[in-house]
Amino acid sequence: MSTEGDASLGSGPFSAIFVRDLRVALRHRGELANPLVFFLMVATLVPLGISPESSVLTLLAPGMIWVMALLASLLSTESLFLSDFRDGSLEQLVISPQPLWLLVLAKVLAHWLVTGLPLTLFAPLLGVMLALPAEGFVTLIASLAMGTAALSMIGSVGAALTVAIPRGGLLLSLIVMPLYMPVLIFGATAVQQAVDGFSASGTLAILGALFAFSCMVTPFAAAGALRISLHG
Amino acid sequence: MNPAPLLECKDIAFERDDLPLFSGVSLQLLPGQAIQVKGANGVGKTTLLRILSTSLQASAGVVLWKGEPLSRRLSEFRADSLYIGHASGVKLALSPAQNLHWFFQVFPGNGVTIPDALRRVGLEGFEDVPCNTLSAGQLRRVALARLYASAATLWILDEPLTSIDVDGIGVMAQLMSNHLAAGNGILMTSHQPLPLDNLHFLELERYVH
């Protein structure tokens, strides 16, 4: 019954919002690089701040790469709803007949695709720079793939709560960081176990469970938070 | 026996942090009728429209949609109503066509295609130009293009004619009267006078604290 859009990238509200957000993100291609450049720069702080010795760096690498990926993901979470809030399209989503949590899920997926995924694919470069042993690379990518997705999900709740607050970015990190900690614990430990030669599948499974759990809880929490933010 | 009202409000009140904005607002919108909410700036016109578009919750009062309490028929009402606020909801990074694409997927349409809708608001040839290069008036028309292609019975328009030029207003007035003639309803605010015949007024000042 709804009209055929010009681009036949699948109809339906979910894919429409997903495609829309991808287009908006790709239109500001420069901004997409920011989390990656941040990720790379923070990695260079470690040897400068701690020591260039590869033996020292190897000890730190799994945990540091994960901490930096977490911070880079946190940095990009604020923009999830901000532009929609400013141009009024967020209000249109809230009063649309479609289930709001579904539209939020589409936005988070698009956001992950342009921030979390690039971070995951970029991480091996940091692995090389921080002398991460070879055994850790595969687990690093696997853990970051699931981990950044879980972080984007959890971050969407914080973004929804702070979208109407001027300069809400710092408040956003204060709110979501405690909720990021379990993801960091299992993500970093998985890579450490792989580096130590143990099998990290158990830890990765728990990380997957955390991701699945956040998929179930956060879209609804974020949808509720968006309605509240529009009242504010 | 006049037909059952499309939208009916009883004693709508709104307060923010215990500071009442207005209370006791009642209105009846019959099919084919338009109601213009009048009042000075800051009296709460936009707040009232946002309440009726379900993006804000009233502190008190009942809203009936086709005789039924709104809270019980929320998604049906949302499919049957169209709200265009000050911020038109148009993504500046995208083109008019891309903007209408996601609007049409999220809100039910009446079969009019995107090129047709854009042509009717005079944006022919601008379908694929990024919106951030368009003028304020053209941006407004992208939002108003939704009116041609929407299946909604109730239009809730917050100053739809801002930055629209003279002949644009004429086209809009024609569009609105056709909409009313088909037995639908319009609820709006506007600083420009509107040449609509079945137009009623709601003086919001009477309900302000």
Added chain:
Amino acid sequence: MASFYQWFHRLGAPKSFYFLTGKWLPWLALATGVLLVAGTVWGLGFAPQDAKQGNSYRIIFIHVPAAFLSLAGYYVMAVAGAIGLIWRMKLSFMVMKAAAPLGAALTFVSLFTGALWGKPTWGTYWVWDARITSMLVLFFLYLGVLALQYAYRSGDAANKASAVLALVGTVNIPIIYKSVDWWYTLHQPATLKLTGASTIHPEMLYPLLVMIAAFYCFYALALILATRAEILHRERRTAWVAELDGG
């Protein structure tokens, strides 16, 4: 049964909550005072010394109750927020607003006393022990709710947003506690767990139980006082507040 519902409903109205709790306050204050003094004197003066830790373990009598209350306090805050969100009861939002600083302060107390206890026991003020780390994260959760509470201009939105955050926090607390425990046991095989409460000598356990009861009474007292202060502030324009003193 109707009378209970009526009583509960009346308790829900800020004005009747104010006067109802007004009657409880003196008794609650008395109970808190007696229990606190008794527990402290008993724990500090009469409980035997610990074989290994000597007298420094006496900090347990405030550290453990504070830790209990900071966690229980978070759930009180989250439940009050949930009731506010679901039934839109203004009073329960006031209880939530009162519970946030109270819980945060008690979490700070348990962290501070835990650190002071760590110095004589492990020679350093801060040890990344599983329970202390979880308490630190709980403290951050409280700070998040407080920060959100004061970030919104409109009070109603602030209440609802903090209620949502408190609920999200509540859902995450078990996950955080479990993952911190898992992380701790992974990195630190069995070392002295800070408070083996169950294996504690009965002579030490009784004063601890008295102190836990004292802290629960204190929590109720402080929560009611803070809620009453919030009620007065929110209802300051109403007639019944004017009649309180004006007469």
Added chain:
Amino acid sequence: MFQFDSFADFMTMDGHGVYVWVSYLITLVVMVWLLVWPLVASRHTRKAVRRGAARQERFAKPRGSAEEPDG
């Protein structure tokens, strides 16, 4: 029975006294503050309400009457 021989002994607690007493002091300070701030806030609000009520009365007097000096 009392574990310490003298009050001084009670204070030092074999060297751990400073940690124990500082912990109890901080806890006491925080608990007192948690009980006091609501009472202060309530008194402040009630005083503001009373002052508001008093101001209301002064202005409620009919305009016609001679302007008495403010109370």
